[in-house]
Amino acid sequence: MELSEPTGNVPVVTTAQQSSTAKQSGSATQPDSLRRSAVEEAGREYGARSILVLEGLEAVRKRPAMYIGSTDTRGLMHCLWEIFDNGVDEALAGFGRLITVALEADGSIHVTDRGRGIPVDTEPRTGLSGVEVVYTKLHAGGKFGGGAYKVSGGLHGVGASVVNALSTRLDVEVDRKGTTWGMSFRRGVPGRFEGDGPDAAFTPGSGVDKLRRAKRGVTGTRVRYWPDRQIFLPEAELSWRKLVDRARQTAFLVPGLEIQIADRRGVQISPETGEPIDEVTESLRFDGGISEFADFLASGRPVTEVLRLQGHDSFTETVPELDANGAMVPTDVERRLDVDIAVRWGDGYDTVEKSFVNIIATPKGGTHVQGFEHGLVKAFTGALEGTRLLRTSEEIVKDDVLEGLTAVVTVKLAEPQFEGQTKEVLGTPPVRRLVSRIVESEMTDFLTSTKAAVKPVARALMEKVVNASRTRVAARAHKENQRRKNALESSHLPPKLKDCRSSDPDRTELFIVEGDSALGTANVARNSEHQALLPIRGKILNVQKADLGAMLRNAECASIIQVVGAGSGKTFDIDQARYGKVIFMADADSDGAHIRTLLATLFFKYMRPMIESGRVYSAVPPLHRFELINPKRGMDKYLYTYSDAEYQRTLASLTKKGIRFKEPQRYKGLGEMDASQLKETTMDPHHRTLRRITIDDAEEAEHTFKVLMGSDVAPRKEFIVQGAYRLDQERIDA
Incomplete structure (x- = not known):
């Protein structure tokens, strides 16, 4: 689970600012008719010269998500799996019983295997060495026919070349026939580096080099690469837990294969000392196989x-195969x-x-x-x-x-x-x-x-x-009886719901509000045409611990499910949802965070399609308000800040500019705002900030909810203890 800012809900430029920006750019001085005619003229000029042909690995760098799924952590891990699986395929073919993976401190990944080694002789069609073909040509490899591999995971011939294209540097060494051969690449271009790391001087050039003599009978491949941060998102990081899970899974599936993994990044924290660990290692081997x-x-x-x-x-x-004349024949x-x-x-x-x-x-x-x-x-x-x-x-x-x-x-x-x-x-x-x-x-x-x-x-x-x-x-019969009972006895919605007049899901919003005091203010602040309010009393049931029956018996949970109107669990039908957005609106304190977590747990477990379709949000109310005394022209009388860091920056900026203001107000809860303040900061779509609750990795989200909200105490205690070492003690409000 992660929270991200939806671009469509957070306008960051006011009308006045937009006008000023347009004038600076020069576009505001052009009539709309001239701008339209320029666009139409550009459309008429579409011809063959407008077509861009991407050669070699350019297509991979232009559209990386097509090959690795995404450019976040998932894509970064997929690159590792491509190299790792090449070694596994060798083990499946009966060559090599050891694979090592190391996450290095300089951001590189080092993968070795004891397989046969990538061929270094010349491939006759291209005139290039086997290593260069494998790492620079899409859809080239030894897994298309039945000669080199009877079965394998790599089938499209793009794995190694895609990783190469998305790396600032990739070094490959191959042990074959008593010799160690080597070759390097920079963003997919073969050549030679004059030093260590991706920033070393680079000279383009083709060909594989003889590096040194290898021990007799020793074969294998060593690959070290540095992912290109121009491609991957800044927050993308290699996950040690996912690496351990994948290595364990592979060791189960290939009995007798030993997989050694190491994390040398210094990001693992010792639970005993709270200090970073220089190197964490795991060695995995299971002879029992899938049993x-x-x-x-x-x-x-x-x-x-x-x-x-x-x-x-x-x-x-x-299958289509090439005949002697180069034609594809079924x-x-x-x-x-x-x-x-x-x-x-x-x-x-x-x-x-x-x-x-x-x-x-x-x-x-x-x-x-x-x-x-x-x-x-x-x-x-x-x-x-x-x-x-x-x-x-x-x-x-x-x-x-x-x-x-x-x-x-x-x-x-x-x-x-x-x-x-x-x-x-x-x-x-x-x-x-x-x-x-x-x-x-x-x-x-x-x-x-x-x-x-x-x-x-x-x-x-x-x-x-x-x-x-x-x-x-029996459960289906009970459900049908209950539906009939509900239809006869309670066809109306809960009386505490403050519904909106519109029934268009593209416009309607449901605010789940903490507390009756905030409800009264929100009722005045809302736009009753398309904004509905449902109050809840305090913290709802933790549905991760409770069973289905307990959840349905809980009045707050039952009201939320009834108001959303699309059912729950396997019977949930998102097309029946009455609101296009569901927004959690709770205080900006620890209790409010707990309430948002409990609501997220309810939606994740019983109304997950709402989250998967991006229709669940968390409101972001301000923490502080500055009231300016005699503000200058163009300045708002009230300034809001949403974090302590933003508060300090605003305070310093106003003081430096000599702008006078009253004693800043710190909000302890939503109930302390009047209706105009709540509308301006939290409910008005033109000014508010929302965080969309999303699921990037369903398995990871499931694991997180089980750890934080489940019945098993031990994993949660371990999570809290590990997090304690990362906590800034200055932030503790005691």
């Missing part, structure tokens, strides 16, 4: 032990599909599914996950037909089977079809059918087994699925 992974992910008491559903099959795929290719899935059911209700293709994570699923879930449902449906557990009118659906399930779904195949370079969704169509068939066969064998050790476990699992089905049906 161990499923155990690691699972929670609660097990209903079954970890089951492995394994099998292989083949399918025919039509060719039928026989593909082998290997399926390996680890599943474990527990007594809980949550479902944990991790899916991978050639060990590349597919967080948004794809045809392999669809096949897995379809095969499970068919297996349970078929097995239950031979028992008396399921009544005639009952049926099993996917949610019943997935309840309490922890699953690691892995498939391996040559040249899978991903949707986009970020490889989040598998799209190869035949995979769904084959995975479904294998899963149904393997799971049916388990559920219908007559072995003494297996039979009672299988029956307990089927009973759990049947009970989940009955609970689902």
